[in-house]
Amino acid sequence: MLEIRNLHVAIEDGSKKILNGLDLTIHNGEVAAIMGPNGSGKSTLSYVIAGKPDYEILDGEILLDGQNLLDMEPDARAAAGVFLAFQYPLEIPGVATMTFLKAAMNAQSRARGEGELKTPDFMRRVKVGADKLGIPQEMLRRGLNVGFSGGEKKRMEILQMALLEPSIGILDETDSGLDIDALKIVSEGVNALRSADRSFLVITHYQRLLNYIVPDTVHVMSKGRIVKTGGKELALELEANGYADYVSDVAA
Amino acid sequence: MAMPITSQTLRREDHLMASVTPLKTSVELALIAQGASVPALRQPAFERFAAAGLPHRRIEAYHYTDLRALLKDAPPLAKAGALAPSASVWDELDAFIVTIVDGHPTWAQSDELAGVSISLKSDAPDDGLAADSVFPKDGDPVVALNAAFVDHTLHLAVAGGVVIDKPIHLRIVTTGAVSAYGRVVVEIADGAKLTLIETHEGAAGALANSVVEIVVGDDSHFDHMRINLVDPQATLLTTLGGRMGARSTVTSGNFVTGSALSRHQVFLRFEGEGSNATISGASLLKDRQHVDTTLVVDHAVPECVSREHFAHVLDDEATGVFQGKIIVRPHAQQTDGKMMSRAVLLHDGATMNNKPELEIFADDVQCGHGATVGALDDDLLFYLRARGLPKAEAEALMLQAFVGEALEMIPHDGVRETLEAMTEAWLKARG
Numbered sequence: 235m236l237e238i239r240n241l242h243v244a245i246e247d248g249s250k251k252i253l254n255g256l257d258l259t260i261h262n263g264e265v266a267a268i269m270g271p272n273g274s275g276k277s278t279l280s281y282v283i284a285g286k287p288d289y290e291i292l293d294g295e296i297l298l299d300g301q302n303l304l305d306m307e308p309d310a311r312a313a314a315g316v317f318l319a320f321q322y323p324l325e326i327p328g329v330a331t332m333t334f335l336k337a338a339m340n341a342q343s344r345a346r347g348e349g350e351l352k353t354p355d356f357m358r359r360v361k362v363g364a365d366k367l368g369i370p371q372e373m374l375r376r377g378l379n380v381g382f383s384g385g386e387k388k389r390m391e392i393l394q395m396a397l398l399e400p401s402i403g404i405l406d407e408t409d410s411g412l413d414i415d416a417l418k419i420v421s422e423g424v425n426a427l428r429s430a431d432r433s434f435l436v437i438t439h440y441q442r443l444l445n446y447i448v449p450d451t452v453h454v455m456s457k458g459r460i461v462k463t464g465g466k467e468l469a470l471e472l473e474a475n476g477y478a479d480y481v482s483d484v485a486a
Numbered sequence: 487m488a489m490p491i492t493s494q495t496l497r498r499e500d501h502l503m504a505s506v507t508p509l510k511t512s513v514e515l516a517l518i519a520q521g522a523s524v525p526a527l528r529q530p531a532f533e534r535f536a537a538a539g540l541p542h543r544r545i546e547a548y549h550y551t552d553l554r555a556l557l558k559d560a561p562p563l564a565k566a567g568a569l570a571p572s573a574s575v576w577d578e579l580d581a582f583i584v585t586i587v588d589g590h591p592t593w594a595q596s597d598e599l600a601g602v603s604i605s606l607k608s609d610a611p612d613d614g615l616a617a618d619s620v621f622p623k624d625g626d627p628v629v630a631l632n633a634a635f636v637d638h639t640l641h642l643a644v645a646g647g648v649v650i651d652k653p654i655h656l657r658i659v660t661t662g663a664v665s666a667y668g669r670v671v672v673e674i675a676d677g678a679k680l681t682l683i684e685t686h687e688g689a690a691g692a693l694a695n696s697v698v699e700i701v702v703g704d705d706s707h708f709d710h711m712r713i714n715l716v717d718p719q720a721t722l723l724t725t726l727g728g729r730m731g732a733r734s735t736v737t738s739g740n741f742v743t744g745s746a747l748s749r750h751q752v753f754l755r756f757e758g759e760g761s762n763a764t765i766s767g768a769s770l771l772k773d774r775q776h777v778d779t780t781l782v783v784d785h786a787v788p789e790c791v792s793r794e795h796f797a798h799v800l801d802d803e804a805t806g807v808f809q810g811k812i813i814v815r816p817h818a819q820q821t822d823g824k825m826m827s828r829a830v831l832l833h834d835g836a837t838m839n840n841k842p843e844l845e846i847f848a849d850d851v852q853c854g855h856g857a858t859v860g861a862l863d864d865d866l867l868f869y870l871r872a873r874g875l876p877k878a879e880a881e882a883l884m885l886q887a888f889v890g891e892a893l894e895m896i897p898h899d900g901v902r903e904t905l906e907a908m909t910e911a912w913l914k915a916r917g
């Protein structure tokens with residue numbers, strides 16, 4: 235279970251406050267969606283959960299199954315089960331995708347005190363995962379994300395999530411830059427990972443993704459807070475009416 | 487500076503000081519005293535060095551590597567040394583080994599290298615004065631010192647059209663706190679091919695100075711590697727001078743983790759059209775190491791291609807220097823020269839001095855250079871850490887890739903893989 239309480243966050247130099255008392259609880263097995271206008275702080279929330287150092291936490295707490303994430307290094311959070319699929323996955327020239335995947339999986343196993351994967355088992359798992367997402371083997375030999383299209387990068391994020399088996403997967407605008415076929419493939423990849431002990435936080439700007447990854451709960455975010463919470467029908471309502479109602483509520 | 491000076495040294499110094507620069511440092515005086523034994527044919531080179539002394543910051547080519555200030559000791563000239571047989575990481579290369587131990591070349595007599603003749607000569611080594619010399623005409627002090635003190639020049643000659651598949655491993659070793667000078671002349675006749683792996687091992691306190699001259703014929707191919715693994719308390723000065731014929735190919739891959747102080751020079755001149763040179767290198771430095779790489783690539787004829795790529799990783803208080811000059815002579819049209827120097831600073835105390843230069847006198851050329859200095863990218867580090875890699879491991883992965891970019895230009899698989907493993911070990915030792 236992920237519990238976020240009264241989270242206040244500013245940019246590191248204190249020049250700008252982005253999250254303003256955000257509360258959010260996601261239960262095991264739950265798929266929660268966050269929708270909100272650009273600039274409302276959605277990516278910031280995902281980065282703060284994952285432990286990006288550019289932010290100053292002014293107040294509040296983030297607990298994953300009772301562990302205080304804010305006290306942990308980013309790699310320790312990953313080993314504890316946090317996975318962030320980046321809105322803009324980074325290119326790492328010279329680091330072959332396979333090398334990277336193996337390093338990440340082994341680092342997490344080690345951190346959890348488990349043994350490292352044997353190479354043939356690793357290769358098989360990657361192959362099976364890549365095939366499901368339509369990622370050609372040739373891409374795995376290239377530098378991580380180097381020269382990949384936007385859609386390929388997003389698929390690579392989902393492959394990483396499948397291999398790392400997090401307890402909470404955070405998807406930041408995974409639908410952006412995807413055509414309808416890629417969107418279906420990626421959504422199937424995510425749906426295949428849904429289970430009773432794994433939860434998801436799906437961040438999106440558009441309702442379309444939620445036709446494929448059907449959420450249990452939908453939260454509306456504006457100006458760094460959750461301003462409305464409902465079921466999946468809330469997404470449809472937002473699609474029809476826009477964010478104007480919620481944004482002005484907060485401004486008032 | 488307060489080193490005791492013998493009366494004999496003083497007399498010699500008195501004599502020289504009458505005509506030249508006043509005020510020598512104790513290290514210069516010690517070097518000059520060592521010159522008492524220099525035979526007549528090497529006197530001109532010695533006089534040249536004695537007149538100028540060690541280069542200092544007001545000498546442009548040594549601005550960032552002030553040897554007068556940095557060289558703390560001139561250890562005694564080496565006597566003939568012997569190499570205790572020991573296993574080396576290079577044994578797996580299956581190379582033909584030529585050693586220069588404390589300045590004295592030795593090799594096994596064998597017919598393994600049919601087509602290569604190996605011999606010793608006691609002629610006067612080039613110190614830049616020869617009409618066709620590739621070394622700076624105004625005299626490079628490191629080359630002049632070498633020319634003054636080197637006893638025997640080792641000559642390797644490959645006959646025309648002969649392809650030597652077995653690499654020659656030139657193992658240059660200094661066994662104690664001594665000064666040792668080595669000189670190798672490699673002549674590769676037209677249409678021949680040779681691979682030379684030059685490794686440097688040296689004891690603490692050693693001062694080693696070696697020069698490799700290459701003359702590469704038309705349609706020939708020469709792969710060169712130069713690897714500095716000397717003791718962290720040793721000083722190493724190395725120079726590669728090369729002249730290239732038409733349609734020839736030269737690669738030089740450099741790697742440095744050793745030495746307290748070192749300078750690695752390359753002077754390369756294209757003398758025949760349609761040739762191609764690739765000079766690359768990686769230096770991994772920590773503590774207070776000071777390592778200088780200085781290149782001059784002279785496009786004297788049209789239609790040649792040169793690529794230079796150097797990577798520095800600098801930790802602690804280490805200093806890296808990269809000076810790279812591409813000269814394009816007035817008639818050298820269609821020259822294609824690209825030079826890149828990239829440095830990563832891992833610590834606030836580390837310093838990188840980059841001095842890339844283009845001197846272009848032709849109008850139809852494609853030349854460029856770039857230099858970057860910075861810390862590792864924080865966003866990339868976060869991405870790796872968010873996937874579970876601890877900070878040190880994430881940094882090591884990025885640095886391995888950064889260094890790999892330079893190493894991948896080395897065509898010899900065995901050497902490249904060994905250097906990759908050495909890079910990994912160096913990064914691991916950082917912790």
Ligand SMILES: Nc1ncnc2c1ncn2[C@@H]1O[C@H](COP(=O)(O)OP(=O)(O)O)[C@@H](O)[C@H]1O
Nearest residue numbers: 245250252271272273274275276277278279288
């Ligand atoms: N590192 C940063 N430096 C400066 N401004 C930032 C930084 N991160 C986020 N912001 C600002 O904070 C606000 C929220 O950004 P973000 O979390 O990316 O919103 P969203 O993902 O909802 O579009 C925006 O106004 C953005 O410009």
Ligand SMILES: [Mg+2]
Nearest residue numbers: 276277321407
């Ligand atoms: Mg965003």
